[in-house]
Amino acid sequence: MTVLTYTLGVLLFAVGVAVSIGLHEMGHLVPGKLFNVKVTQFFVGFGRTLWSKQRGETEYGLKAIPLGGYCKLVGMLPPAADQDADRVRNTKTGMFAQLMDDARSAEYELVDPHDHGRLFYDKPWWQRVIIMGSGVAINIVIAFVLFAIVFMGHGVATPTTTVASVSQCVIAVTKANADKPTRECRPTDPVAPARKAGLLPGDRILSFNGQPAKSWSLVQQEIRSNGDKTATLVVERNGRKITLRVSTVVSPVRDLNDPTRITKRGFLGVVPKTTIERQGIGFVVTTMADGTWQTLKAIGSMPVKLYHVARAAVGLEKRDPNGPMSVVGAGRVAGEMASAQQVSVSDRFFSVLALLAGLNLFLGLINLVPLPPFDGGGIATTLYEAVRRGWARMRGKPDPGGVDAAKLLPVTYVMAGVILVMSIVLIYADIVAPVSLS
Numbered sequence: 001m002t003v004l005t006y007t008l009g010v011l012l013f014a015v016g017v018a019v020s021i022g023l024h025e026m027g028h029l030v031p032g033k034l035f036n037v038k039v040t041q042f043f044v045g046f047g048r049t050l051w052s053k054q055r056g057e058t059e060y061g062l063k064a065i066p067l068g069g070y071c072k073l074v075g076m077l078p079p080a081a082d083q084d085a086d087r088v089r090n091t092k093t094g095m096f097a098q099l100m101d102d103a104r105s106a107e108y109e110l111v112d113p114h115d116h117g118r119l120f121y122d123k124p125w126w127q128r129v130i131i132m133g134s135g136v137a138i139n140i141v142i143a144f145v146l147f148a149i150v151f152m153g154h155g156v157a158t159p160t161t162t163v164a165s166v167s168q169c170v171i172a173v174t175k176a177n178a179d180k181p182t183r184e185c186r187p188t189d190p191v192a193p194a195r196k197a198g199l200l201p202g203d204r205i206l207s208f209n210g211q212p213a214k215s216w217s218l219v220q221q222e223i224r225s226n227g228d229k230t231a232t233l234v235v236e237r238n239g240r241k242i243t244l245r246v247s248t249v250v251s252p253v254r255d256l257n258d259p260t261r262i263t264k265r266g267f268l269g270v271v272p273k274t275t276i277e278r279q280g281i282g283f284v285v286t287t288m289a290d291g292t293w294q295t296l297k298a299i300g301s302m303p304v305k306l307y308h309v310a311r312a313a314v315g316l317e318k319r320d321p322n323g324p325m326s327v328v329g330a331g332r333v334a335g336e337m338a339s340a341q342q343v344s345v346s347d348r349f350f351s352v353l354a355l356l357a358g359l360n361l362f363l364g365l366i367n368l369v370p371l372p373p374f375d376g377g378g379i380a381t382t383l384y385e386a387v388r389r390g391w392a393r394m395r396g397k398p399d400p401g402g403v404d405a406a407k408l409l410p411v412t413y414v415m416a417g418v419i420l421v422m423s424i425v426l427i428y429a430d431i432v433a434p435v436s437l438s
Contacts, residue, residue, distance in 0.1 A: 002339045009338020009352055010331045016356040017327060018044060018066045020142055020363065027138035028071040028131055035127045038118045040110055041072035067327060073131065075119025076378075077107045077406045104406055121402055125386040132378045139364030146357035147287055151279040154350040159216035159272035161205040163235075167192040167269035170251055190249070192269030197246040199270060203235040216272045223248060224265040276347075291358065295365050298324070306422055313429035321435050326423060329430030330359060336437045372405075372412040373419075381405055 022044045032039050038057065043049075045063030052061030111119065120128065169189035205213045208222040209231045222231075226248045233244045251267035298305070305323050312319040325333070337351040370380035385403040392400050 002341065006335040006339040010335040012352050013331050013334035013356065014066065017359065020139065020360050021066065021069045023138050023142060024135040024363065025069045025071045027134035028073065031131045031134050032071065032073050035123055035131065036118055037120050037123060037131065038074040038115050039072060040074055044069040073120045074110050074115065075121045077104050078121035078402055078404060079104060125382050128382045129379055132375045136364045136367045136375055139360045143357045143361040143364065144284065144288055146353050146360065148284045150350045150354045150357065151284050151287065154346065155276040155278040157274045158277040159274050161213045161216055161219055162273040163199060163201050163203045163270045164273035165201055165271045166194045166199050168195060170249055170267060170269065193246050193248050193267065194269040197233065197244045199235065199244065200237065203237050206234040206236055206241065208233055223268045226266040291361050292365065295362055299366060306425060309429045310425050312433045313425065319429065319433045319435055324426060325435055326426035326430050328427050329435055330355065332430065332434055333437060371415055372408050373416055
């Protein structure tokens with residue numbers, strides 16, 4: 001059963017990735033068609049063609065490797081200033097110049113005389129921005145919808161003020177063992193304050209030092225700020241109120257975001273019972289906002305994180321569970337989520353949906369990077385062109401013309417090489433040193 005559910009989780013994630021890619025490319029296709037741009041191909045995937053169908057001037061299809069897709073908008077590369085738009089020919093012999101001329105020639109093999117006016121570079125700047133930005137917008141919308149389904153339709157595991165379990169002892173946490181799993185209690189370990197005070201699973205905390213226990217976060221805050229002092233704890237047990245005297249201890253606590261960071265806080269030794277609570281639209285918005293900020297920071301620190309992934313791949317350090325993963329690693333995590341026997345089937349399903357939501361948020365934001373071949377590169381170039389033309393018009397100067405996107409081809413190829421190397425490193429690391437939920 002575990003193998004079956006693991007496989008189903010991987011398949012659900014793979015289908016979700018393919019659908020997300022298809023919808024992203026659809027975000028380019030639909031406005032392109034609406035603005036009468038010539039579109040010759042719409043494919044999901046790369047590599048060998050598995051299926052295709054010609055409808056009108058556009059070929060739609062699926063390819064063997066579902067790790068991307070493309071929508072061929074004719075006219076992404078305008079002719080050079082000294083070339084006839086009806087006939088693009090090679091005229092230069094420099095390495096980069098030859099590269100640009102070859103790319104233009106390949107582009108204009110798809111152009112017929114009656115296509116002029118329908119080419120991408122012919123369109124107003126705002127139409128081009130909409131066409132390029134709609135793919136990003138689709139991913140952001142998918143992320144929002146999936147998060148809304150998960151948080152509003154299913155809910156979030158929320159800690160309550162009811163005690164689920166009581167710790168047996170206080171285990172010292174040091175920098176030396178901070179990144180290791182919690183060990184079993186030893187006879188030399190001190191008894192946990194909650195156990196010593198007589199707290200039992202099922203007790204509902206009503207107040208801590210006179211402060212009403214309105215939520216677990218408030219109780220946790222009171223416990224941590226109590227240090228090593230004695231406190232009065234009121235609980236409800238079997239319908240009766242019971243007052244207990246507890247002496248919290250100062251214990252080093254491991255930072256969940258940075259296991260090597262240790263802070264000293266008051267410690268009681270209880271684990272709260274959690275319940276699934278549906279959230280409102282505000283929770284979805286704040287989660288998206290926080291996720292956007294965290295994703296942008298992750299993108300900014302990608303080179304450093306990739307360096308540590310490479311070291312982990314060759315066994316020089318442990319893999320950071322919060323570091324970047326390839327789609328292969330994310331698929332493995334989806335399989336683990338789907339096969340986690342300790343949670344319900346619905347919890348597993350919605351966990352995979354949340355993973356897909358996070359992936360779409362990442363895809364949308366990474367595509368805003370203002371460098372080709374990302375969508376943000378084309379958007380930035382078009383906006384620069386619009387500002388340059390507008391500034392010239394305001395000053396009464398001649399129209400400087402459009403920006404020659406072909407001149408950015410060297411940057412495109414360099415960035416494509418960087419993306420390829422990053423993908424290879426991440427996929428290799430996800431095979432030999434994968435991130436695991438356990």
